[in-house]
Amino acid sequence: MKHKILPLLAALLTALTLTGCSFSDIMLYLYGGDDFVKKTDTRDFQTYAGENGITVVYDANQWNMPTMAQDDTISITSGNKLDYTAVLIQVCDTYTDFLAQSGEELNQETNTVAYELELTVPDARTSAVRYDCGSYQAIFVQIDYDSATTVYVSAASRAANYDPIIELLQGVSPTEP
Structure with a gap:
């Protein structure tokens, strides 16, 4: 046999x-993975103008279409059950120290290891930190644009590669009036 x-x-x-x-x-x-459709390797850049005053340029072959998760937050996801990434882009809340507060809240739930994260966004100053949380990564970013708009980003990924998140954030900008 x-x-x-x-x-x-x-x-x-x-x-x-x-x-x-x-x-x-x-x-x-x-x-039972969802999205069992292989997307093409070519880039298909789309633009999403959120109701929160933020525009996101994203690769439709990498990311699903963004949605307004809340009045002040754009949500965008990528992947499937085995390799999943979610990014929240928020503009309205004001934090005393977004990175420290987010890291503290994350550490209350799980043991993490923090790493500084280098990230450049056109016409903005950024501060970012990445946390290794075992089977996933969490990334928190504060983007202060020259136009005085501040964007807070929370991302969680089961993927080993966080470069797509960084590339996505380089396509985030305040919506022009």
Whole structure:
């Protein structure tokens, strides 16, 4: 019996590689991953003007269409059940020290390791910190634009690579009047 299964398994794996399916695609299919549609590798930049005065330029092949999670907050997500990222972009609340307060609240829930995060956004000053929280990462960013608008960003990701979050934030800006 063992000898009959091995050639069948080898043929199945060969067929899957020829169709372009990756191991993660197979795992998503087997374990009920959502968004089991491979997006193209080309970039498809879209613009979303939020009702909170913030515009987000995002790659539609990387991110789902943003929504207004609350009156002052844009929400944008990417990924699936195995590799998920959520970003909240908020403008209305004023924090005494957003990064410290967010880190303190996160540490009350789980043990974390903090890392300074270098991030540049056009026409703005940024301060950012990344927390390693075991199976996911949390990123908190304060963006102070030259136009006197301050944006607070909270991001959580199960993905190992946080570069897409940084790239997304470089496309965030105050909406021009």
